[in-house]
Amino acid sequence: MKNNKNKNDCPLASLIHLLHFFAVVLGGETSRLPTEKVGIQTYYTRDPVSNEAWAPEADEMRGASRALAALRETTRRIQSILAVIPVRGPLLLSRDPTRYCHAIWGDPDTPNYHRCSLLNPGYQGESCLGAKIPDAHLRGYSVWPEHGLPQLIQPDGPGVQNTDFLLYVRVAHTSKCHKEPSVIAYAACCQLDSKDRPLAGTIVYCAQHLTSPSLSHSDIVMGTLHELLHTLGFSGELFKKWRDCSSELSARENCSTRKQVTRRDEWGQLLLSTPAVSHSLAKHLGVPGALLGAPLEEEGSLSSHWESRLFQGSVMTATFEGAQRSRLDPVTLAAFEDSGWYQVNYSTAEQLLWGQGSGVGFGLVSTCSNGSSDFFCTRSGLGCHYLHLDKGSCSSDPTLEGCRMYKPSASGGECWKVENGLLAGAENPHGEIYHPYSRCFLANLTSQVLSKDKGSQLSVTPTGRCYLHQCTHKGTYKVQVEGSPWIPCLPGTAIQIPGYYGLLYCPQGRLCLSNQGTSAITSPPRSFSTPNLLFQLSLGLTETPGYSLGKEQREELAEVVLQALVTRGGSSRCYFHSPAITSSLVFTVSMWKPPGCQGPSVATLYRTLTLTLQEKPLQVHYEEAIFTTEYSKLLTSSDHNLSVTDQLLLTGFCLLLLILVGALGTMAYQKRATRQVGPSTT
Numbered sequence: 001m002k003n004n005k006n007k008n009d010c011p012l013a014s015l016i017h018l019l020h021f022f023a024v025v026l027g028g029e030t031s032r033l034p035t036e037k038v039g040i041q042t043y044y045t046r047d048p049v050s051n052e053a054w055a056p057e058a059d060e061m062r063g064a065s066r067a068l069a070a071l072r073e074t075t076r077r078i079q080s081i082l083a084v085i086p087v088r089g090p091l092l093l094s095r096d097p098t099r100y101c102h103a104i105w106g107d108p109d110t111p112n113y114h115r116c117s118l119l120n121p122g123y124q125g126e127s128c129l130g131a132k133i134p135d136a137h138l139r140g141y142s143v144w145p146e147h148g149l150p151q152l153i154q155p156d157g158p159g160v161q162n163t164d165f166l167l168y169v170r171v172a173h174t175s176k177c178h179k180e181p182s183v184i185a186y187a188a189c190c191q192l193d194s195k196d197r198p199l200a201g202t203i204v205y206c207a208q209h210l211t212s213p214s215l216s217h218s219d220i221v222m223g224t225l226h227e228l229l230h231t232l233g234f235s236g237e238l239f240k241k242w243r244d245c246s247s248e249l250s251a252r253e254n255c256s257t258r259k260q261v262t263r264r265d266e267w268g269q270l271l272l273s274t275p276a277v278s279h280s281l282a283k284h285l286g287v288p289g290a291l292l293g294a295p296l297e298e299e300g301s302l303s304s305h306w307e308s309r310l311f312q313g314s315v316m317t318a319t320f321e322g323a324q325r326s327r328l329d330p331v332t333l334a335a336f337e338d339s340g341w342y343q344v345n346y347s348t349a350e351q352l353l354w355g356q357g358s359g360v361g362f363g364l365v366s367t368c369s370n371g372s373s374d375f376f377c378t379r380s381g382l383g384c385h386y387l388h389l390d391k392g393s394c395s396s397d398p399t400l401e402g403c404r405m406y407k408p409s410a411s412g413g414e415c416w417k418v419e420n421g422l423l424a425g426a427e428n429p430h431g432e433i434y435h436p437y438s439r440c441f442l443a444n445l446t447s448q449v450l451s452k453d454k455g456s457q458l459s460v461t462p463t464g465r466c467y468l469h470q471c472t473h474k475g476t477y478k479v480q481v482e483g484s485p486w487i488p489c490l491p492g493t494a495i496q497i498p499g500y501y502g503l504l505y506c507p508q509g510r511l512c513l514s515n516q517g518t519s520a521i522t523s524p525p526r527s528f529s530t531p532n533l534l535f536q537l538s539l540g541l542t543e544t545p546g547y548s549l550g551k552e553q554r555e556e557l558a559e560v561v562l563q564a565l566v567t568r569g570g571s572s573r574c575y576f577h578s579p580a581i582t583s584s585l586v587f588t589v590s591m592w593k594p595p596g597c598q599g600p601s602v603a604t605l606y607r608t609l610t611l612t613l614q615e616k617p618l619q620v621h622y623e624e625a626i627f628t629t630e631y632s633k634l635l636t637s638s639d640h641n642l643s644v645t646d647q648l649l650l651t652g653f654c655l656l657l658l659i660l661v662g663a664l665g666t667m668a669y670q671k672r673a674t675r676q677v678g679p680s681t682t
């Protein structure tokens with residue numbers, strides 16, 4: 001193709017052209033505010049087409065656009081959390097003299113001693129993990145005669161304004177991607193400033209994963225966050241460069257390198273032992289004071305991940321089990337404070353549920369299987385993953401060192417996915433309900449009497465089942481089983497449900513933990529704001545002048561509007577739930593398809609409704625007045641580009657984050673390898 005040929009003829013020119021193009025595209029969000037938030041500038045560099053087996057340009061562009069969308073979201077998030085002493089003036093990266101220079105002047109008596117005397121004729125410029133760094137981002141270089149003034153080969157580039165960190169991005173099918181097909185992305189930090197703070201890095205996304213629907217947008221965002229945090233300082237190679245800055249950021253001129261960042265405890269466990277990290281973990285576990293440190297995964301001397309026995313669900317563990325089960329937790333943020341390079345805004349930290357308040361002995365190989373903590377399981381069989389979003393089976397993996405936990409079952413066990421539910425009309429003896437507000441409960445409910453020959457009832461061991469839940473107060477909630485009323489579920493007790501034999505166990509300290517209103521549900525993770533789960537339709541009604549409605553009238557009007565909507569969509573009433581009209585006359589209704597509701601998918605119905613409302617507004621008559629819809633919009637979806645199929649295909653997806661040691665630590669992000677459970681290390 002024409003473009004490719006041109007690129008081969010003149011690779012650098014077209015690369016700069018591309019960089020310029022993408023700088024313009026991405027430039028907007030990194031404008032510096034007085035708050036000194038870390039300025040991250042992203043540069044996508046397109047790889048020259050090399051591999052014929054994998055070349056379709058459309059695929060690469062599609063992959064790149066997914067990666068860039070994830071990067072935008074990730075850098076915005078990091079910028080709201082990390083602040084730095086800004087780089088003064090434009091950021092200019094240094095060149096590596098051992099690359100451009102073939103020889104230096106060796107006589108200490110000559111004035112140009114140690115300066116470059118001979119250029120390396122094969123010098124190709126600088127690169128960072130395969131991403132070519134444009135000359136515009138680099139200092140210049142010269143060659144020096146034995147005496148006298150230098151000959152300038154390349155002047156300093158203009159550099160990059162308002163930037164503290166340059167992030168190069170490749171979407172490629174590298175040999176690493178080829179050799180390890182499970183690697184999704186990997187990253188490296190490539191340059192440090194005079195205080196050892198990272199200035200530049202590269203993330204390489206393996207192209208075939210970005211074009212596969214098995215990764216959702218949220219998964220790519222979480223993976224990107226993981227890699228970016230590695231390049232910004234959370235890596236075995238960078239731990240030893242962390243600074244000790246006791247004073248405030250403004251006076252951090254002379255922070256010294258920390259004497260001890262990692263250590264081993266008496267059992268040989270590797271710990272990240274800096275002050276904020278130790279305090280933050282102690283607080284999380286409910287231990288007064290500080291701990292010796294926070295355990296790191298055993299990965300040799302350059303461990304770059306939290307020990308997953310203690311940090312399940314943290315973005316910086318080596319195993320990553322889907323975006324909706326991962327959190328950017330306070331202990332990870334504390335690590336960035338301890339690096340001495342960043343000031344951290346903790347207000348966006350997401351609490352880890354795993355191990356919360358479990359005390360000092362939590363997560364030890366020696367205690368995880370003695371039944372002292374219900375975060376770990378001992379029996380075989382099915383139960384609930386600790387976040388109660390998914391059913392799980394009691395199992396282990398190499399990072400758990402023999403400890404076992406309920407891991408999300410392969411597929412179909414997500415209580416929050418409506419499509420996991422039974423088909424309409426199918427028997428539902430356990431009364432399960434799959435819904436965005438459903439959670440996993442241990443239960444042995446059954447509507448049928450299972451009798452042995454003698455007529456005595458057969459006792460069934462409780463297992464993980466999906467039922468609706470709703471918070472009543474902080475820490476308390478009620479549950480609903482198919483066909484039952486709402487029943488209060490007192491945490492720590494087992495309850496009976498009218499119409500069912502058996503018991504439902506109410507978990508303690510797992511649901512409804514945030515301080516929300518009584519009608520709130522346990523806040524679903526961010527990634528649940530996907531269109532196939534919950535729709536809210538907001539219709540503005542043009543108020544007839546001088547007309548105001550009381551609460552009861554608004555309720556009546558909501559029903560009238562809903563009826564008009566049902567008629568317009570040609571659908572059944574069963575898709576619509578909790579219609580309401582606010583005092584400013586905004587109509588909202590949740591849409592989901594309960595079991596037994598006949599008709600198209602919610603997504604299809606939603607699309608139909610939006611289209612017809614765009615064509616012709618809805619008009620309803622109520623009492624003496626006429627109300628007309630003036631706009632309609634989707635309230636809960638965050639990403640319209642994400643197709644419903646993308647979401648459906650994300651079932652039982654597990655990922656493993658590995659670190660591979662490179663020049664400054666190269667991080668890989670890959671699917672879980674099928675390895676045997678390793679022996680316990682202590």
Ligand SMILES: *[C@@H]1O[C@H](CO)[C@@H](O)[C@H](O)[C@H]1NC(C)=O
Pocket residue numbers: 251252253254
């Ligand atoms: C940092 O050290 C330099 C040289 O040792 C000194 O001149 C400067 O005042 C110090 N800055 C601070 C904030 O202590």
Ligand SMILES: *[C@@H]1O[C@H](CO)[C@@H](O)[C@H](O)[C@H]1NC(C)=O
Pocket residue numbers: 035080345346347348
């Ligand atoms: C910390 O983050 C929150 C949420 O993003 C923001 O509202 C707040 O202004 C931030 N605080 C500072 C000091 O930047």
Ligand SMILES: *[C@@H]1O[C@H](CO)[C@@H](O)[C@H](O)[C@H]1NC(C)=O
Pocket residue numbers: 361366367370371372
């Ligand atoms: C489990 O082991 C820990 C540490 O040895 C001990 O404190 C705890 O009592 C044990 N729990 C049970 C249920 O045996």
Ligand SMILES: *[C@@H]1O[C@H](CO)[C@@H](O)[C@H](O)[C@H]1NC(C)=O
Pocket residue numbers: 444446458459460461462501502503
């Ligand atoms: C449910 O489980 C409880 C406790 O294991 C048991 O006592 C009860 O008989 C079971 N009920 C049914 C209907 O299986």
